[in-house]
Amino acid sequence: SYNATTTTGAAYAMMDTKISERLRAVWGTRVETFNLKLNTTLYGTPLNIDTTWTDILPSANFTYALTEKANLRASYYHTLARPELREVAPLSYYDYEMSALVNGNPRLMRTQIKNADIRYEIFPRNGEIISGSVFYKHFTNTIENEVYSSGISTFEIKPNNYKSAYNVGVEGDIRKSLSFIAPNSFME
Numbered sequence: 194s195y196n197a198t199t200t201t202g203a204a205y206a207m208m209d210t211k212i213s214e215r216l217r218a219v220w221g222t223r224v225e226t227f228n229l230k231l232n233t234t235l236y237g238t239p240l241n242i243d244t245t246w247t248d249i250l251p252s253a254n255f256t257y258a259l260t261e262k263a264n265l266r267a268s269y270y271h272t273l274a275r276p277e278l279r280e281v282a283p284l285s286y287y288d289y290e291m292s293a294l295v296n297g298n299p300r301l302m303r304t305q306i307k308n309a310d311i312r313y314e315i316f317p318r319n320g321e322i323i324s325g326s327v328f329y330k331h332f333t334n335t336i337e338n339e340v341y342s343s344g345i346s347t348f349e350i351k352p353n354n355y356k357s358a359y360n361v362g363v364e365g366d367i368r369k370s371l372s373f374i375a376p377n378s379f380m381e
Contacts, residue, residue, distance in 0.1 A: 195233035195282045202226045220253040227275065235283055242281065242299050248273055266312040276301040276336055280352045293348040302354050305333045322368045330360040
């Protein structure tokens, strides 16, 4: 067992700037401080973890109105992913679904992520949208589970930080009003 507390403090400043009749920029920065305290006893010896991370997370979103019903958006922003408490706790538990012993890692660091995307949007009617985007994410200190054998028939899993990773993808979104099924009803 372990005792843990986390505290997050943050401040955010944002500007919404109309650069021209068709170009708008929404940009800002979030400053975030996160503290993790975890106390446990490991083999009869008290273990106390007290970690604080301070991050500056900038973001910028540019929207260019191609027409009254179509936009082109580009954005860049920083995010992060923190380890879960059970991933940090230096304890083990058996996962029956994976038939493996899962171990915590008190040396885990948060994952820092740089994101960029470009999105094309069409607005056929009020409340409706058809959009497609391409995105890129670069991860530093990514948290991945390492699986290794500790014997003839036993596997162990331990989360570790790896130097970097990336993710590239596309996504689409369609939002359509259902008012054509039953006009003047809740379907609108």
